[in-house]
Amino acid sequence: MRSLLIVCLLVNLGPAWSASDASAVSANPGTSSGLTPAPDPANATTAASTLNALAKTVKANPAASALVAALQKVEQNKAPPAPKGLIGLISDSLDVIQSNMLQVAKPQKYWQEQFARAADELSTILSRQEGETPLTVLLHFIEMMALFGFVAITFRYVGKRVRQHFKMEQALSIDPSVKEVLIYILRHIVPLVLALLVEIAVVITLPPSLGRALATLLLYTMIGASVFRAFCAIIFSLSSSGHRNVAIHIMYRRAWKLLYLIGFAGWFGDAINNPKLYFIIGGALSSLGATAANLLAAILCGVFALRFRRPVAHLIRNRSLEVRGSHRARMETLEIVASLWHYPILLLAGGVSLSTVFGPASSGEALNHALSSVALLVSMFFIGTLLHRIGRGKKPTSLRRQSPYILRLKAAIFSLLQIVMWIGFLELLTRVWDHSLLNFANTTQVGHLILAAIGKIALTLTVAWLAWIVLDTAIQEAITPSRSGRYGRNPTTRMRTILPLLRNAALLIILTATVITTLANLGLNVTPLLASAGVVGLAIGFGSQSLVKDVITGIFILIEDSMSVGDWVDVGNGHIGTVEHMSIRTVRLRDGNGSVHSVPFSQILAVKNDSREYAYAALKLHVTLESSIEDALKLMRETGAEMIEDARLSRLLLAPIDIYGLNGFDLHGAILTGAFRTRPQTQAEVVRAFNLRIKAKVDAAPNITFANEWANFPAPAVPHEDIDSAEQSTG
Secondary structure, three states: OHHHHHHHHHHHHOHHHHHHHHHHHHHOHHHOOOOOOOOOHHHHHHHHHHHHHHHHHHHHOHHHHHHHHHHHHHHHOOOOOOOOHHHHHHHHHHHHHHHHHHOOOOHHHHHHHHHHHHHHHHHHHHHOOOOOOHHHHHHHHHHHHHHHHHHHHHHHHHHHHHHHHHOOOOOOOOOOOHHHHHHHHHHHOHHHHHHHHHHHHHHHHOOOOHHHHHHHHHHHHHHHHHHHHHHHHHHHHHOOOOOOHHHHHHHHHHOHHHHHHHHHHHHHHHHHOOHHHOOOOOHHHHHHHHHHHHHHHHHHHHHHHHHOHHHHHHHHHOOOHHHHHHOHHHHHHHHHHHHHOHHHHHHHHHHHHHHHHHOOOOHHHHHHHHHHHHHHHHHHHHHHHHHHHHHHOOOOOOOOOOOHHHHHHHHHHHHHHHHHHHHHHHHHHHHHOOOOHHHHHHHOHHHHHHHHHHHHHHHHHHHHHHHHHHHHHHHHHHHOOOOOHHHOOOOOHHHHHHHHHHHHHHHHHHHHHHHHHHHHHOOOOHHHHHHHHHHHHHHHHHHOHHHHHHHHHHHHHHHHOOOOOOOEEEOOOOOEEEEEEEOOOEEEEEOOOOOEEEEEHHHOOOOEEOOOOOEEEEEEEEEOOOOOHHHHHHHHHHHHHHHHHOOOHHHOEOOOOEEEEEEEEOOOOEEEEEEEEEOOOOHHHHHHHHHHHHHHHHHHOOOOOEOOOOOOOOOOOOOHHHHHHHHHHHO
16 A cells, blocks of 8 residues: 555656756766765755655645545554463563574584584693693693792791790681681681792793693682681681580581582682683683583582581571570571571572573573672671671670670671671672672662662661660660669669650650651652641540540659559559559559559559558557556567567668557457558568567467457356356346
């Protein structure tokens, strides 16, 4: 249809087209031969005038205009293609994958070519006779090894003399300090690295040689494996403690050789893939050796994950008793990580190995990236463990304790450093895989906005965290001071009651401010949210008047200090007991039977508190009327004097016994009373001690008898004559 439209236009244009384009064709002869001419302003002007003439011709010709309109209508009424759906999309994706796989060489053909090229390069090396015979290669190899050995032994001897002079420990102890770790690094790693640097410097100054290259390659690999194993030893020693010694012992005894082999294979693959060795060994041979070494390292990593999944899980999940008791969420997270840690390593090792064997030629880069990621992860664990050891520090040897503010701020700073370290790890990890988070944030508008928002949120969270640490430490020190003497004082019961409520209120305020600030940094308008929160709060206040009454009453009770935690109170309606907890709305009491009473503040009409300043222990002695009152009062005074002199009871008594005297009579005898002024909530103990002593004294006194309702029972015997005379007189 489009061709028909073009034919109609050409027929109707007639002389206008030929007249306008004749000069253009003659001026550009290259176009007729199929060549593309260079852009010319004159040609552009001619083309524009030609299009204008064409448009005018179409508009002037009614037949052509009608034909164009009809064709446009048919094009618009044309039905769109039916959607393929999910199955169609999957089919198209498989077609694309299949077409891409057809463009890649088959694995078998690729590896045949690689082995053939490597064999050619190896035969070239073996048959090369350009002034470098096998004996020359061997001599160059031996001289480089001897040079390295001499330098390494020299550095070791110097280190030994320095260690003996300063009396340093030779072995790495369990849970070492930072100083011991640095000494271990200087002793085991620095001499080898320095000797290798000397050997490399000598090799660079000499002419290229196969023997020297092989010696440098072997030394580089061995030193790299030793460094890797030394770092693992430091990590094990820093992670060692009482609850991890079994796992550490297993790792030391069984994983040592495997770790050395992993380090050897990884460093060998990195060393042989150096472009400077291509001229000596050959590119194909170097690439094949690097791929084989890296593949072996990946397989050994998988073997390590399978063999030592339980000891490593033991190291991950086991924490001190304090951490297990106070950080439940953290322990649950560690349990999950400990049970699943080996699966990512197995997937990474297996996936990269399979892609290397059966994938295209570029899969070797993925293997290098995977091993670099593992090495980077080990380095991060080493740095993190070292930071944790520095932050924990040594146990104080003196009795003087550090300020709790310094301890908590120090722990917070090291936690922030660990967070920054892991953020840097993510950036380095993305760079290993040929990407960069910082480049994405700096080169794109979306990344710039995301980076700015994350930075503001991180600053907000850091400030809120530090503010909470300062406030919480101040409140905790006021409730339970960690230092005694002139630097600390015992808190009052009022402080122990009000300060936890203030702590909860401060936490709520900090969380609210942090959430609002975070939402604002995310670009949300928080003004409607605040207005809605105010309306909702007002509605809740009207709907829960009893709750508001409880809160207001509780505030006044706390301000007036009518009761505190630990007081024995009676708040009416049968609620009597010791105050265990006070919230902003209720008070929790535990009575003498162990029952718990939760009483809202609005139901408290009066508070009877038996735990303020002092109390009185009421004493009572009930004797018969025939007993000597003076002797009984004397016994009470003697008993009170003995209790004052008692070492245990004297801490409970605030004043000597106060004898009130003969307080009254009843049907059974006389009542003698007195009292002790005691400390709060010790009345019962004082009364029991008094009763025990007065009982022994009354039993020993001949003229004092306890009065009771059976004192005159049975009645004295009456003669029979008196009974008969009484009956006769009655009759």
